[in-house]
Amino acid sequence: MRPNRLLRILLISFIAIPLPPHGAVAEEGWSLRGLVQGLFGQGDGAANDATRPSAPGSDGQPLAGDSLATAPVPAEAVGPERRLPSAEAQIQLSFAPLVKETAPAVVNVYAARAVPARQSPFANDPFFGQFFGQRFDSRPRMESSLGSGVIVDRMGLVVTNNHVVADADEVKIAFADGREFQTTVLLKDDKVDLAVLKIEGEGPFPTLAMGNSDGLEIGDLVLAIGNPFGIGQTVTNGIVSALARTHIGVNDFGFFIQTDAAINPGNSGGALIDMQGQLVGVNTAIFSRSGGSNGIGFAIPSNMVASFVRAAREGDRFEQPFLGAGFAPVTPDIAEALGLDRPTGALVHEVGGDTPAAEAGLEVGDVILGVGDVAIDSPDALGYRLATTGIGGVARLQILRGNERLAVDLPLQPAPETPPRDERVLGGETPFAGATVLNLSPRVASELDLPMNKTGVVVTAVARGSYAARFGLRPRDILLALNGQPIESTEALEAMLAGRFLGWRFELERDGRRMSQLVR
Known part of the structure; x- marks a missing residue:
């Protein structure tokens, strides 16, 4: 390939895409996923050609005064026409209306705990006491941490990350307008890295509606709102970079939304919202060598958050449904032996007697390929789907047994405590x-x-x-x-x-x- 041809390809790869007004975003569900599909050849090529505006040089002839254009350029290699905005509305494209609607429900979270001070070796020595008196007093000191939270109930339920409030003796929340409230921790769980707080104050409070995280697609626009580095409420934007990220070492379910919206220390527990102004994730972690944002952030999906909030309302424990079966990933060799075109699903390698799995008819060797209409590609995905369905529900499992595909209804029950724990x-x-x-x-x-x-x-x-x-x-x-x-x-x-x-x-x-x- 000639250098000038390569340069043209590189230059046209960076296209300026104007964002539509907030109303159009909400009504039409606009996102970058169409752009992603187009760039990777997944769009409708004919439709794109039909609607592409003409531009100087689109007839394949060199552009006047273009010293690099030494050969004809195909029409499809030329970018869209560049022109000045023709109306003020085209200049004022902004996320501001969406931020005004959603940001009041995102709060700063301040957690503090008392830790014993280091004991001086001279603290109890009468000789040194003559000179220093009570300066060796080993009173506990206070350690504090900061994060963010999202109000999901008008009477004051706040969702944040467990690692923000773990071991805290006191937890306060602060609104962007300066109001502060004490809170009570209703439920926290390090396995899912979530916590629910109750504001000790009279409502109603601004809230964010729960969105359906299963409806997200790669390329969807999102906003991240939080309190990075404790400097105050901050809004960043980006897209959904990936879905169902696993094994990032944050919680036991290993199922995350990945985004390139800037997330930094202090954003933990903050909101990831979609273009309809709904909560689709709770920002939790970043991948970074420097400690700051590198454009790789992770959020717990809102469907998991909703299950956790429901558990906080109903009791003091978040439980994963008990199946009484063991699962393993499907390896390439197993997939080939089963006639699958790729390694996917969760392989049943153990079924306990007198368990929900046994009662539902699961057998060793079965491969679970889906829950309801959602495909399952790993045991982690299976655990996530069952946890978001919740205790008391029924999961319809799509399984492969030999060469036969079956549907099995599995009642989701809490794990029995038999025998009693007797600590x-x-x-x-x-x-x-x-x-x-x-x-x-x-x-x-x-x-x-x-x-x-x-x-x-x-x-x-x-x-x-x-x-x-x-x-x-x-x-x-x-x-x-x-x-x-x-x-x-x-x-x-x-x-x-x-x-x-x-x-x-x-x-x-x-x-x-x-x-x-x-x-x-």
Whole structure:
């Protein structure tokens, strides 16, 4: 390819696209996805040719005075005609009406917690007390963090990220107009990295309506509103860069909207809104080496946010539906063996007895390809779809069994807590002294991200400096047997530890590996 030909292609790749007025955006659903489709050859070429304006040189002849145009240029290689705006409305294209409508419902979140001050080695020395008095007083100091939040209820429910308010003793919110209110944390969950606050003040308050994040497409315009670096409310714009991003290390569901709208520290918990002024995501994380925005931001989809808010209204826990089955990704080899054209879906590799999955008729070897009308390409996508459907609903699973495609209705139920958790702190002169243990039930297994088919006792905490810590016990260790006897419950374990033994041989499971240890 000749250099001048390459230069022309590079130059016409950067096209100035005027944005329509706010009213047209809302009425016509305009977005950049049409541009994206056009650039990648997914649009209607005939239609584009029919509506393309003519421009000087579009007959294929060199432009006058163009020193680079040494050869005829095809008509499709010439960009649109450049011309001055003919009306003031064309100059004043702006997001301002949309911002005025939505920004009042986005607040700044300030969280504070008391942490112990470092103890001076001279604090209790009478000699130094003569000279310094109470200067060694070890009063706790306050640590603060900042973020953003979105009001989703006129009576004052605010959604933010869990990492903004985690371990906080006090949480306040502030409006852009300067009003401040104390809040109460109704529900928070580090697995989904969401929290719901209740404003301690009289409403009504401005709100943002929940949008349908499943309706987003790559190329849709979005606005990000938040409090970056604590400087005050800030609005940035961009597009939806990708959907269903996974494994970015933020929460257990791994299902995010990616956007190039500038998101910085302090934006966490802020709003990602669409051109209809609806909340389609809660800004959560960025990919950055410098700490600032690199145009790669991530937001939790609004459908997950809506499920979390519903749980906060109904109780004090957000639960993922319990299936009683294990799932694995479909590898290329498995896809080929099943006759699939690509690796997609969630492969059932385990079905527990007397579980919702077993009652629905799921079998080992089934591949779940969809939930309702939505395709499933991974176990993460399956978990997200079931979580957004919510406890009490019914999910219609589209499955592949051999060469047959079936539909299975799966009732979504909470994980049972059988046996009761019965938390105990072990004592005495044993290798387990200082360990906190629970009976292992499906609910506890779900909370600790453990296999659903395990029974026995699980370690949830180990006191520093205890016998249990000295002998290497860790949280999430599943205690299986002691001196050849299965450990069935915390009560049974305490009774076994009360006996006298010359040694202690215990078996445990850690991260899927079975281990045995003898302590004398």
